[in-house]
Amino acid sequence: MQTFFEDYKTIIIFLHILSAVVWVGGMIAIKFAVHPVIQTIDEPKIRLGTNLRIVGRLFNLVMPFIVMSILCALLIIQGAGYAGGFIYLKEAIWTVMSLNYMYMYIQRKQAQTLFNRGDLAGAKAKMQLLPTILLPINIVLGVVAIFLGVMLRG
Template identity: 30%
Template sequence: MGSFYVNYLPLIFTVHIFSAIVWIGGMVGFSLTVYPSVMQIPNEKMSVRTALRTLNRFFKLLVPVTLLLGISGFLMASGRDYAHQDPVMSVIVTSKELLWLFMAVLYLYAWYKIKEARARCLASDSEHAKDNVKLIAHYIFGIASLLGFCAVYFGYILRSV
């Protein structure tokens, strides 16, 4: 694993950073720009449907990004062999992995809420659908973004050692 890691480190690192930027930046971008703009559409049902379509496209983009992020993170953690080095580094790697795992759970929960909001919207219950979209945009993406920034900081610590 060591020679593979050394030979492909620039590619692995680039894929990892790009994936993290898309994941975190996409959530921040949706919460701060797309969601407020979509909610200004006068027709409530139309605004909720537009937000749901946008979220659906974003989540389809996140599936391969999440896989690339996980695989590249695993390759970097095993290539540097943090488990057999300093215990503090091992704790940082484990903490970073747990942060991304929790964000993946939030992602799955948000996906469930999108499906629920779509069903409510189709049943002409746009008020509850709007509440689900608001939950995703304000709270789930907000928490996941903060956790993502923490994971980026941990990654910075690991790269600088």
């Protein structure tokens, strides 16, 4: 494992950082640049439908990067011999972020089904917590994980 890590160190760390950029950056872009503009659409059906499509695309985009971030992290900690509190903390943060992501993914999928059936109120209720609580939680945790990464590098 050590030799593998030594040979591919640069690319492994690069892929770990790229995952963070896409996952955390994607959420920040949707929350602060895309979502406020969508809210200005007057027609409720178009507004909700656009929201569902954009969030759906973000969730599909970040899925492989979530897996890649933990795979690269495991290679880094094995290969470079990292241990200690910050590592456990980052593992815990990744787990909470992934569970939160899975919950949001399911909520959005169910909302899409309701929307397709014409149940706008039901779909809206399913999406309610995403921009106000769930996405901000993951943004804050993601930023903390990035900061801890910088601390670990030293």
